[in-house]
Amino acid sequence: MEIAEVLKLADELIFAKTGEHIDYLQKAILEGTFQGRTYPQIAEATHSSEGHTRDIGSELWQILSKGFGEEITKRNFRAIFKKANFNNYQSTIGSDNITVNNVNICQERARSPTEPQNSQPTPKQLHIDLGDAPEIFTFFDRTSELSTLENWITRDRTRLIALLGISGIGKTTLSLSLIDQIKTQFDYVIYRSLRFSPTLDATLTNLLQIFSQPSEIPQNIETKISQLLDYLRKYRCLIVLDDVQMLFSSGQLAGQYKTGYEDYQLFFKLIAEVCHQSCLILNSWEKPREIARLSKDNHPVRCFELGSLGVAAKEILNSQKLSDEETWETLIDIYQGNPLWLELTATLIRELFGGRVAEFLQCEMPILDESLQFQLSQPFGRLTPAELAVMIHLANQPEPVGVSQFFNKIPFSPSEIVNAVRSLGNRFLLDAIEDEKITLFSLNPVMKQYVQR
Structure with missing residues (x-):
C-alpha cells in the first residue's frame, strides 16, 4: 500500500460525501497518521493548533467511516486501509459509483475529481x-x-x-x-x-x-x-x-x-x-x-x-550609465543597498557629477538628495518624542551602544526608553549587532546624516 493510493481513495471518499476535495490539513493528517506521527507532531508540522488538528482529524475519520462502511479511527486507519483490496478499487465514472472490496461507498456526488466524464480536464480559471x-x-x-x-x-x-x-x-x-x-x-x-x-x-x-x-x-x-x-x-x-x-x-x-x-x-x-x-x-x-x-x-x-539588494544593486547603477564601476560596491554599502535610495542618488550623480561615482564619493558621505530626504521624513514624522530622543542620541555616538547606555542620557524613564528602542526596531530604523550576548544599536550612515542635518 502506497500513501498515494491512500490519498487518492480518501479524496474520492471525501468528495463523494461532502462535494469537496481533500484539503491541506486533511492530507497532512492522513500522511502523518500513515507515518505514525501524533497529533502534536502533525500540528507542529502544519503550523496549526493541536486542538484544531484533532477536530479536523475527528471529522475526517467520521467521513471515512461512513464511506468505508466500518468505523475508522486514527488508531486503526492504517490497518484498515492496508486490508483494503486496491486491486478491486473501482471508480465507475459513468454510473457515479465508487467501490472498494465490492462495497458501494459513493452515491450521486461520486465523480472522479481527476477524470471528468467524457472530457479532458478543464483548466482552472484564474x-x-x-x-x-x-x-x-x-x-x-x-x-x-x-x-x-x-x-x-x-x-x-x-x-x-x-x-x-x-x-x-x-x-x-x-x-x-x-x-x-x-x-x-x-x-x-x-x-x-x-x-x-x-x-x-x-x-x-x-x-x-x-x-x-x-x-x-x-x-x-x-x-x-x-x-x-x-x-x-x-x-x-x-x-x-x-x-x-x-x-x-x-x-x-x-x-x-x-x-x-x-x-x-x-x-x-x-x-x-x-x-x-x-x-x-x-x-x-x-x-x-x-x-x-x-x-x-x-x-x-x-x-x-527585506534587506539590501547587495551586489545586485549594480544593475541600478548600470541602468543609469554611471562610470567607475570599481567604486560601485562602496556606493551600494553607503546607501544600504536600498533600491529607491540608490536610484535617487544615481540620478543625482548623473546630473551633477557627469555620472562619475568616484568624484561623487570624494564628497563627505552620505549626501542626501532632496527626494531622499522627503522619503526619510515619512517614517520620521511618525515617531514618538522618546523615539526621536533615542535617534538623536544614537546619531551622535561614534560606536554602537547598548540600551542601558541610554539611561540618564535622555530625559525619559527606562521603560519609555526600552519601549522606544523596541518600536524603532519594528520600524526598521535601527541596526542591531549582537556582541558577546549583548545587543548593541546604531544608525546606518544615511539615517545618521538625516538626523544630524
Whole structure:
C-alpha cells in the first residue's frame, strides 16, 4: 500500500460525501497518521493548533467511516486501509459509483475529481485583480527572497505573511514579482493598497465584490468577515495588502492602530487561526504588533524582513550609465543597498557629477538628495518624542551602544526608553549587532546624516 493510493481513495471518499476535495490539513493528517506521527507532531508540522488538528482529524475519520462502511479511527486507519483490496478499487465514472472490496461507498456526488466524464480536464480559471498596483518596469535580482516566499506559500501553506522593511527597500516590487511567478497555482490573485487608510468594512466590501455580486454582500462586518473566510476556504486565493503601515497612528509606538481601525487586528488574527487554503501577504514598513505573537504560537504565520539588494544593486547603477564601476560596491554599502535610495542618488550623480561615482564619493558621505530626504521624513514624522530622543542620541555616538547606555542620557524613564528602542526596531530604523550576548544599536550612515542635518 502506497500513501498515494491512500490519498487518492480518501479524496474520492471525501468528495463523494461532502462535494469537496481533500484539503491541506486533511492530507497532512492522513500522511502523518500513515507515518505514525501524533497529533502534536502533525500540528507542529502544519503550523496549526493541536486542538484544531484533532477536530479536523475527528471529522475526517467520521467521513471515512461512513464511506468505508466500518468505523475508522486514527488508531486503526492504517490497518484498515492496508486490508483494503486496491486491486478491486473501482471508480465507475459513468454510473457515479465508487467501490472498494465490492462495497458501494459513493452515491450521486461520486465523480472522479481527476477524470471528468467524457472530457479532458478543464483548466482552472484564474482570476487576477491587481487594482491600482504600480507597473513594474525593472526587477533586480531577488531570487533567494522569491524562493523563500514561494516555499512558505506553496509548500508550507502559510496563511499570513508579513513582508516588512524600510520604505524604498522593494516590498511592492517583490510581492508583484512573486504574484507573477506563482499565480497559476491559485484561483484568485488580488492586490490592494491601503495607502488611503480604508476602513476594514470598506476593504472587505472591495474584496467580496470580486467573488460575488454587490447585492449578495452583507451589511454586517462580522458577516462580511465570515463570508470572505468561506471564499478563502472554497478557493485558493493569494491576496496582497500593501501599505499596511497607513493603518497605524503617528506619534504612537510602532504598530498602534488608528482609532476605528482596531478591527483589522482581529481580521488578521482570524486569517492566521481559521483553517483555509489561501494566503494573505501584508506589506508594511511598520511591524504589526499581532504578527510577532501569532508567529510564535504555532500558527502558519511568517515574517520576512527585506534587506539590501547587495551586489545586485549594480544593475541600478548600470541602468543609469554611471562610470567607475570599481567604486560601485562602496556606493551600494553607503546607501544600504536600498533600491529607491540608490536610484535617487544615481540620478543625482548623473546630473551633477557627469555620472562619475568616484568624484561623487570624494564628497563627505552620505549626501542626501532632496527626494531622499522627503522619503526619510515619512517614517520620521511618525515617531514618538522618546523615539526621536533615542535617534538623536544614537546619531551622535561614534560606536554602537547598548540600551542601558541610554539611561540618564535622555530625559525619559527606562521603560519609555526600552519601549522606544523596541518600536524603532519594528520600524526598521535601527541596526542591531549582537556582541558577546549583548545587543548593541546604531544608525546606518544615511539615517545618521538625516538626523544630524
